[in-house]
Amino acid sequence: MRTKKWATLLLVCTLVLTALSGCSGGSGKSSEENGDTANSGAKADKVTLKLAMWDSNNDFITFLTDKVKEYSSVNPNVKVEVESFKSDSDYLQAIKVRAGGDALPDLIELKPNWLADFKEQLTPLDDLGVVSKNIYAKNYAVDGKILAIPSVSFPELVYYHPSVFxxxxxxxxxTWPQFMDVLKKIQENGKYIPYAMGGKDAWPDYPFNEFLPHIISDKESYLSDLAKEDAPFGEGTPFYQGYSQIAEMYNANVMGPDPLGIGADQANDLFISKQAAVMASGLWFVPTYESKAGTLDDLAAFPMPYRQTEDTPLKLMMFTDHFYGISSSSKHQEEAKAFMEWFYSPEVYKEYLNGAQLDTAFEGVDSDVPFLKTFYADNQPEKFMYIPGDAAYTELSNAIQLDVKALGQEMMAGKTVDEITKDLNAKWTEARKNK
Amino acid sequence: MNYNLQKKFVIFGFLAIPVGLLMLFLLYPTVKLFQFSLTDWNGISKTFNYVGFKNYIAAFQTDGVWDALRNNLLYFIMHLVFIPLEISIAVLLNNKIRASRFFRSMVFMPYILNGVAVAYIFSYLYNPINGPFNALLDLIGLEGLIQNWLSDPGVVNYSLVAVSLWRFSGFHVILFLAGLQSVPQDLYEAATIDGAGAFQKFRFITVPGISRVIEIVLFLNVRGALQVFDIPFLMTQGGPGTASTTFTVYTIQSAFKYNNYGLASSLAVILMLMIIVFTQLQGKLFGGKEDN
Structure with missing residues (x-):
């Protein structure tokens, strides 16, 4: 018995020693690493910058991976490596985990609505020369600081097949009533699915559930303003009005037999193969369409007609995307900034823009997207910028787990606007109280 | 150093490594998890505040959590209902039926398949446009039964439970089969001499003989039902809306989608406690039976 006790004591001691030595070993190593870095700076050793990005288009990932390698010819001491992801949700999850471990890549790509979340992880870029030429960067400043540079802008469009029309x-x-009328007429004809909705994936309903209340409110700061109200979703609000419009469409049976049963890819294929007549998406859909259909001959677009009557101006939702920022934990701040200056220099940026097939975010560099040129030749709508909600909005919407795209799915499954808005108002009020 | 001390030193030396690893990869994360569950950490920020048991209270007061648990309950009940059927199949396979070896491996096959592959296969089978399942119903004249398998909130959970049953029942059958083979044949022979029928043999010899296995399967069922994640996450992402969200899907979404690591950690702790409590209860239930 005594031996057993003694044995236990010894075991515990060994464990504690092992654990302690493990801990001290870890911290020792990190200080060594820090020492290494300091030395390397002095010796101007070769530096490798990691750039993390996502894109659904493989060709673009290949293009960017090759393009950033060219930087080594400008600055032989710096090598840039791309780490790519196929979807923004996988990407976001990965960088959140790394942010938690303080191990972000040197350069990270971001969406505008992630900027507030990552404000502690990003180095302010106000002193970068290229920022002054960026058209949109100031609109997305967080606490007055520019934390990331938007690389592209693009309109949100409604695509259709002119041959079907x-x-x-x-x-x-x-106008919205005309839009409904068009969809209903296609439905009555019976040959085509009027609108291709990949509702199974939730996100394809964003032109409606995310953008409609925003654009109806006519305020770019709409989302941030929501955080200042106790009940911003009830009757008489832009949200209620917008969602009523959406319900009108979802309940009109114009999205095929089971819009919630098919995903975004399948919906795209329905549209591309001309089984569906209309679908809404950003300009980024055009390269996907072209690669699958082989030609853009039977593709045209119009601005989503959110307005009720022709008396009000027709507005076009514009989205800025593919923001790049420098991680504040990066040990190569200066190298990363120098790379950004090169990356957004007119010659390099022009190639980037052509690779992305989107609209410009910089003064003096125009994009060469024929589809976009044709669109703007036929349509001159008033532009409306999508500005994400501020930190207060993000905090509240996370607290009530607000996902407007999932709400869209629930609406397609039959939930009414009254049920949704009542529930949201109650949760929102409660969350504001607990803040 | 005498021999005894030397011996102990070697033993402790060897033990230190696995126990140390266990502490590092199991105990330390669990302690950390509990620590995070008491904070408002958003998963990204470098700082966080301690908020006491606020997350636990919030977890119990959130409708979404209860809705998710209700979905978990459906997995548990349906798997429970299938246990007698699984035992029956095991009994059948245990008899000397033709090609029983082949059937045994067939029954086990779904369990070996990768969960992601299973989810994709069934997403395809349930597809509303040109989906094989609906086409089959159409072919055999049962088009009236065609449903929006993954998009009707009233149906989606049953569709997902069916996938779970397809995947795990085979494994349970094999476990029962192993249990059955350990029941001595002479008991059956004695029962036959005493004039017992097939059902009586099943009820009084087979079931008590495999009670240990039943207990294991029940434990796996409780644990599996509470932790079910891959099937709903991959097939519906918890949708439409939140209709097929399970407890684990809800936890993952709280952490990664809504940046609420504090709440997600508290949910993980609650899940751990639930599994412990249910397993203990079950153990009591079976332990009590054995005493009788």
Whole structure:
């Protein structure tokens, strides 16, 4: 018995010693690493910058991976390596985990609505020369600081097949009632699915559930303003009005037999193969369409006609995306900034823009996207910038787990606007109280 | 150093490594998890505040958590209902039926398949457009039964439970089969001499003989039902809306989608406690039976 006790004591001691030596070993190593870095700076050794990004288009990932390698010819001491992800959600999850461990790559790509979350992890870029030429960067400053540079802007469009419109004798709609009318006429004809909705994936309903209340409110600061109200979702609010419009569409049976049963890819394929007549998406859809259909001959677009009557101006939702920032934990701040200056220099940026097939975010550099040029030749809508909610909005919407795209799914499954808004108002009020 | 001390030193030396690893990878994260569950950490920020048991209270007061648990309950009940059927199949396979070896491996096959592959296969089978399942129903004249398998909030959970049953029942059958093979044949022979029928043999010899295995399967069922994640996450992402969200999906979304690591950690702790409590209860239930 005594031996057993003694044995236990010894075991515990060994464990404690092992654990302690493990801990001290870890911290010792990190200080060594820090020492190494300090030395390397002095000796101007070769530096490798890691750049993390996502893109659904493989060709673009290949293009960017090759493009950043060219930087080594400008600055032989710096090598830039791309780490790519296929979807933004996988990417976000990965960088959140790394942010938690303080191990972010040197350069990170971001969406505008992630900037507030990552404000502690990003180095302010106000002193970068290229920032002054960026058209949108200031709009997305967090606490007055520019934390990331938007690389592209693009309009959110409604795509259609002109051949179908011609066959069914339809006019391009410019108001919401006209839009509904067009969809219903396609439905009555029966040959095509009027609207291709990949509702199974939730996100494809964003042109409606995310953008409609925002654009109806006519305030770019709409989302941040929500955080200042106790009940911003009830009757009489832009949210309620917008969601009523959306319900009108979702309940009109114009999205095929089971919009919630098919995903975004399948919905895209339905549209590309001309089984569906209309679908809404950003300009980024055009390269996908072209690669699958082989030609853009039977593709045209119009601004989503959110407005009720022609008396109000027709607005076009503009999105800025593919922001790049420098991680504040990066040990190569200066090298990263120098790379950004090169990356956004007119010659390099022009190639980036052509690779992305999107619209410019910089003065003096125009994009060469023929589809976009045709669109702007036919349509001159007033532009409306999507500005994400501020930190207060993000905090509240996270607290009530607000996902407007999932709400869209619930609406497609039959939930009414009254049920949704009542529930949201109650949760929002409660969350504001607990803040 | 005498021999005894030397011996102990070697033993402790060897033990230190696995126990140390266990502490590092199991105990330390668990302690950390508990620590985070008492904070408002958003998973990204470098700082956090301690908020006491606020997250635990919030977890119990959130409808979404209860809705998710209700979905978990459905997995548990359906798997429970299937246990007698699984035992019956095991009994059948235990008899000398033709090609029983082949059937045994067939039954086990779904369990070996990768969960992600299973989710994708069934997403395809349930597809509303050109989906094989609906096409089959159409072919055999049962088009009236065609449903929006993954998009109707009233149906989606049953569709997902069916996938779970397909995947795990085979494993349970094999466990029962192993249990059955350990029941001595002479008991059956004695029962036959005493004039017992097939059902009586099943009820009084087979079931008590495999009670240990039943207990294991029940434990796996409780644990599996509470932790079910891959099937709903991959097939519906918890949707439409939140209709097929399970407890683990809810936890993951709280952490990664809504940046609420504090709440997610508290949910993970609650999950751990639930599994411990249910397993203990079950152990009591079976332990009590054995005493009788």
């Amino acid at each position: 011609k066959e069914l004798n339809l006019e391009v709609p410019t």
